[in-house]
Amino acid sequence: MTTLDVRTIPPVNRHPTIHDAFEELEAGETLTIVNDHEPKPLFYEFQAEVETFDADGYEVEHVEDGKFVAEFPKRQA
Numbered sequence: 112m113t114t115l116d117v118r119t120i121p122p123v124n125r126h127p128t129i130h131d132a133f134e135e136l137e138a139g140e141t142l143t144i145v146n147d148h149e150p151k152p153l154f155y156e157f158q159a160e161v162e163t164f165d166a167d168g169y170e171v172e173h174v175e176d177g178k179f180v181a182e183f184p185k186r187q188a
Contacts, residue, residue: 116145118177126153129183133161138188141168144181149173157183 115132117125125146133142144150149171157164168184 112141112143114143114145118145118147126156129153130161133157133164133183133185136185138163138185141182141184144183146179146181147177149179150181154181154183 113132113136115129117128120128129142129144136142144153154166154169154171158166163186165184165186169182171179171181173179
C-alpha cells in the first residue's frame, strides 16, 4: 500500500501527482490519499478516466477536520 499526503501539494498539482502515483502501483495494490477535503471529484475523475481503478473498492473516512483518508484500489490483473 502506498500513502500519499497531498495536503501540502498546491491544489493545481494534486490530481496529476495522484494519477502518477496510482500508475506506479502494481495490480491489486491500493493508493491511500490523505486530503483536506473529501475527494469525491477525484473519485468521479478516476471512475470515468482510469480503466484500472476499482471503484467498488473505494473507501473514504473523515478522520478529523481537514483530514480525509481515501483508498483508491487498482484492479487485479
